[in-house]
Amino acid sequence: MKNEDFYKNLLDTVEDGIYYVDTNRKLTFWNRGAEIITGFSAAEVVGSYCYDNILSHVDDDGNKLCLGGCPLQKTLEDHTNRTASVYLHHKNGHRVSVSVKVIPIIENGTVVGAVETFTDNSKEALIMKDIEQLKILANQDQLTELPNRRYTESFLKSRMDEFNSLGIPFGVIFMDIDHFKRFNDDYGHDIGDEVLKVVSKVYRGAKRSQDIIGRWGGEEFIGVFSDVNMEQLSTIAERIRMLVENSSVRGHGEELRVTISLGATLVREGDSIEDIVKRADSLLYESKHNGRNRATLD
Template identity: 60%
Template sequence: MRGEELYSVILGNIHEGVYFVDTERKITFWNKGAERITGYLETEVLGKFCYENILKHVNQQGIHLCLQGCPLHQTLIDGQDREALVYLHHKNGHRVSVKVKTIPMCEGDTIVGAVELFNDNSEREELENNLENLKVLAMKDQLTNLANRRYTEIFLNSKMQELDKLGIPFGIVFMDIDRFKVFNDTYGHEIGDAVLKMVSKTIGGSLRSTDLIGRWGGEEFIAIFSGVDEKQLWDLSEKMRMLVENSTLDVEGESLYVSISLGATVVVEPSDLDSVVKRADDLMYESKAKGRNRTSIG
C-alpha cells in the first residue's frame, strides 16, 4: 500500500471527524468519524462546498459561521491553525457541540487546501457531567440527601485545618432521633425511613451557607458550624431541636411527633477528629439521660 493510501485509510477510520477542502472550499475528503458525528454520509457531502452551509455551524452567540467568520475559511486565507468551540447541525436536526481544529495543507509555500478535525464535545460534556454527578452521589447519603459520613469527615477535617492555620473556631453538634427504634418496631422500616427524611429536611433547612449537616449513621446526624461561639452554637442547636419538635409525619390519619437529643461543643484548639466527635457524642448522651429532646453544650 502506498503512503498516500495508507494515510487515507488511517484518517478514514479514526474516531475524530476529519474532512478536507480545496482552496475553493469544496469538500474532497470525509471520514467515518465525520459521518458518525454529523449523520451525513460521505456520498452526501463530497464535491459540495462547505459555504453551502451543510453543517450550519454556529458559535455560542448564534452567528452562522459558514456564512461569516468560518475558521476553516480564515485558515485558507492566512495559513494559521485555529481552534474553536462550535455547534454543528446534525442530519437529524439537533445541534452537536464540537471542538474543531483547522490546519492548512501546503505544497511548498502555497496553500492548496485545509483540513478540519472535530470531536463531539457533547460526549465529553456528558462524560464530565456524569463524573461530576458520580462525585456528588459518592458524597451524599442516598436516603436523606444529606452529606454522607465520608464527606462529613472530610468537611470536619477541613475545619480543623482552618482552626490550626487560621485560628477560626467551629462548632460541632451531634444529634440522635429519640426513641427511633420504637418507630421502626411499631410502624415498620418504611415509616422509619420517612422519619429520617423528615428530620433531615427539617434540620437541613436551618443551615447557613458555610455550614454542613451530614448523616453520621443510622438515626445519628452531625452538624458543623463555622466561626461560632458558644452562644451562637446554642442558638443554632436549639433552633434545630425546636424545628424538629414542631414537625409531624401524618400516617393514616395519625400525626407522629419526633424529637432529637443534641450534644454541642465549640472547638477552639486543634484536636483530632475522633476526640472532637466523642466529646459531642458524650454531650448528646447527657441530653438523653436528662430526659431527651434537649441540648447539652460544653
C-alpha cells in the same frame, strides 16, 4: 488495501468529526464521526463546498462563519493552524456545540487543502456531568441525600485546619433521633427510612449555606458550623430541635411524632477531631439521660 483506503478506514474509527477540503474548499473526505455528529452522510456532503453552508457554522454572537470569518478559509489563506468554538447545524435542525481545529495540508511546500476536526462539546458536557454526579454520589448518603461520613470528616478536618492556622472558630452538634428503634420495630423499616428522610430534610433547611449536616451512621448525624460562638451555636441547636419536633411522619394511618437529642460544643485549643466529636457525643448522651428532645451545650 491501498494506503489511501487504509487511512480512510482508520479515520472512520475516530469519534471526532474529520473532513478534508481542497484549496477551493471542496469537501473531499467526510469520516464516520462527522456523520454521527452532524447527521449528514458522506454521500450527502462529499463533492459539495463548505461555503454551500450545509453545516451553517455560527459563533457565540450568531455570525454565519461559512459566509465570512470561516476558520478553514483563513487557514487556507495564511497556512496557520486554528482552533475555534462554533455551533454547527445538524441535519435534524438543531445546533450542536463543537470545538474545531483546522490544519493546512502541505505537500512539497505547497498548501493543497486543509483538514478540519471537530469534537462534540455536548458529549463532553454529558461526560463531565456524569463525573460530577459520581463525585456527588461518592460523598452523599444515598437514603438521606445528606453528606456521608467520609465527606463530613473531610469537612470537619478543613474547619480544624482553619482554626489551627487562622483562629476561625467552629462548632459541632451531634444529633440522634429519639427512640428510633421503636419506629423500625413497631412500624417497619420503611417507616424508619421515612423518619430518616424527613429529619434529613429538616436538617437541610435549618443549616446555613456555609455549614453542613452529615449522616454519621444509623440515626446519628453531625453538624459542623463555621465561625460561630456559643450563643449562636445554642440558637442553631434549638432551632433544629424545634423544627424536628414540629415535623411528623405518616405511618399506619397516624401522625408519628419525631424528636431528637443534641450535644453541641465549640472547638477548643489543643482539640483533635476525635476530641471535639467525643465531647459532642458525650453531651448528646447527657441530653438522652435527662429526658431526650433537648440540647446540651458545653
